Amino acid sequence: MRIEILKSAKEAIGKEFKGKNVVVIDVLRATTVMVTALQNGAKCIYPFKEIEDAKRGQSLTQNGLLAGERKGLKIEGFDFGNSPLEFTKDKVEGKEIYMTTSNGTRAIExxxxxxxxxxxxxxxxxxxxKKLLEEKKDVIILCAGTDDEFSLDDSLCAGIIAKKIGEKSEIEINDFTLSLKRLAEYAPGVKQVLEGSKHYSYLKKIGYEEDLEYCVKMDISEIVPFYINGKIKTSS
Structure with a gap:
């Protein structure tokens, strides 16, 4: 199995994905929001690059909620920002979420x-x-990054996935992917590695320290969200 890690959403443009599985990671905070919302019973999530597209999609439904951010802050008039702690069971269960973020939803598109x-x-x-191992296809791990630049939070997560797969199967990787796999192997802990990194520090500065504590928790969910027909859902 070949595994390749891309460092930002921009690197996906023009890339050949046919025949491969892609995993999108935006730890701080879009994909953490998606996992949390679906874990708490959201029906599905519609990702959009642009604010107006999300609004247009939500306007066509009776049961939709708007979620998103720009520069880490909630978009005016939206129901939610991009804090996973907002997406509680009582607010999202059975609801459709129309979401746009600076990096994560762009990576998906x-x-x-x-x-x-x-x-x-x-x-x-x-x-x-585990899911990627079962499917036995080549994998591209697409880190959303931050404003088209390398982001340590996403890249460490990608390295851990490469490490976990490599423990169970023979893998073929390039030097960039190897460097992140090695980082994962020798990391003292997620929070310790991310302290002082650019996006982590920015979110801390604008008041999202509780989000950061939550976003670095490992393996508290067993759901596998996937994109199909314009929306993100789980098999359940």
Missing amino acids: NALSADGLYIACYLNISVIS
């Missing part, structure tokens, strides 16, 4: 040609790794 398109974060990292 850039990878729609994949055979399978999965959503990962630290919360569901082991079950995602």
Whole structure:
């Protein structure tokens, strides 16, 4: 199995995904929100690059909620921002969510040609790794990054997935993927590695310290979100 890690949403443009599984990671915080919302009973999530497209989609439904951010902050008039702690069971159960974020939903739209398109974060990292192993296809792990640049939070998560798969199967990887796998192997802990990194520090500065504590939790969810027919859902 070949595993390749891409460092940002921009790197997916023009990339060939046919015949491969793609895993999108935006730990801080879009994919963590998606996993949390679906875990708490949301019916599905519709991802959009643009704010107006999300609004237009939500306007066509009686049961839709708007969620999203720009520069980490809630979009004016939206029901939710991009804090996973907002997406509680009482607010999202049975609801459709129309979502747009700076990096994560853009990464998803850039990878729609994949055979399978999965959503990962630290919360569901082991079950995602297991799913990829079962499917036995080549894998591209697409880190959303931050404003088209490398982001340590996403890349460490990607490295851990490569590490977990490599423990169970022979894998072929390039040097960039190897470097992140090695980081995962020798990391003292997720929070310790991310402290001081750019996006982690930014979210801390604007008041989302509780989000950061939650987003680095490992394996508290067993769901495998996937993209199909314009929406993200689970098999349950």
